[in-house]
Amino acid sequence: MMERHSTLREQRRAETQRTIQAHAVRLFTERGYDATAINDVADAAGVSPMTVYRHFPTKEDLVLVDQHRQLIAERIAASSPAQPLVRRIGRALIEAAATLTSGRRTPDLATSEQFLLDRLRLMISTPALRAKHLDNYYALQQAIVDALGDDTTEPDAAFHAHAAASACLATMHTALVRWAEDDGKTDLSTLIAAALAAAFGDDDLTPGADG
Amino acid sequence: MMERHSTLREQRRAETQRTIQAHAVRLFTERGYDATAINDVADAAGVSPMTVYRHFPTKEDLVLVDQHRQLIAERIAASSPAQPLVRRIGRALIEAAATLTSGRRTPDLATSEQFLLDRLRLMISTPALRAKHLDNYYALQQAIVDALGDDTTEPDAAFHAHAAASACLATMHTALVRWAEDDGKTDLSTLIAAALAAAFGDDDLTPGADG
DNA sequence: AACAATTTGGTAGTCACTAACATTGGAGTT
DNA sequence: AACTCCAATGTTAGTGACTACCAAATTGTT
Incomplete structure (x- = not known):
């Protein structure tokens, strides 16, 4: 067989x-x-x-951009549970975006950055797609919460994880919108880091040496 | 006439x-x-x-819950621009939820809390509605950004405002989900405050004396 | 060559939603 | 009260996304 x-x-x-x-x-x-x-x-x-x-x-699936759920989940699972939730999530998002764009400058259409930008623009400007796109975040949020692992010390751990994850994802979405508006001129991971810093204050979100 | x-x-x-x-x-x-x-x-x-x-x-509109855009926008516009963005937004969301639930215990079906919970549960459990519901947040986010006013001192003020607004709204959504799961037993504004505190750390988000 | 599995095409149907037109029944006027 | 105006409703026919079902073609295997 x-x-x-x-x-x-x-x-x-x-x-x-x-x-x-x-x-x-x-x-x-x-x-x-x-x-x-x-x-x-x-x-x-x-x-x-x-x-x-x-x-x-x-x-809608003709336009949708997958959000590298797997990659993000892996990075979160590998991060230290001692850190604050938003830092663990934020770093994973930033790093995922970095690997995403770094490998995307290929001549292949399917993986080209231009193609990604085209789809992103469509998603942002088309209401029907915007709804679906945001719905997609919901699945990613669940993956993040699962990857964070169960913190048995805290009673409302799951609730806190959901809150932090949705907040981080919404912030990332803002960065994606800006990225598409700028036609990809600014580096995506830089934008995400800036958006996270703006929303959550100056946490140490730069993906440096992980603790 | x-x-x-x-x-x-x-x-x-x-x-x-x-x-x-x-x-x-x-x-x-x-x-x-x-x-x-x-x-x-x-x-x-x-x-x-x-x-x-x-x-x-x-x-979808048969189920949708309006999010008191007007009320929230007014409270944000009335808040002091000296405060951090997430505090201004967070307090407005908490206070709006408080006025919402306080006036909802009427025998009238259209404004009853039970009816609100029914619709909320539908929105959360039905994918098609979830997408639309989240899309609705997008409009609310824009209203919040507009209500925050233009901070001309900061170059990326609009970007930061969007980031903070989307993060706060996503966090509020988490609280709404929990509220629906608990069948409205816990006070909504309390849940929102807890979610915001979990996502953003222990900011002074309680709607006390406004600065 | 023959067989099995996968992919594709065609047909008919459901359902959300729209456009155009006819109809009904209150609201204000004489 | 009779009449006009207009908003609300109904009817019909259509578009387009999506599904179920069946037939045909193509590929990998024996």
């Missing part, structure tokens, strides 16, 4: 997915999100509408 | 609106949000589907 089912199949599937998303983002940017039907995207990508739905369960 | 157009007409319209929303929340709670069609709501309320759409532009 093979586990590595296929390579060609996966390649084609991934390419189809990229093609669909690329055309979708292009059309959304050109004509607007609401003015572009899934059928238009399918026609432009040269596939049937059904195929679009198979690759992207909803129209 | 009359300005006080009518009383009976407005009464009927308001009553129709309340009836529709009451049946909607009831059906959503009983059968689930997605499993309930607008037609079902219309039938239950004894009106046509069109009437539902005229009173509530979207299905």
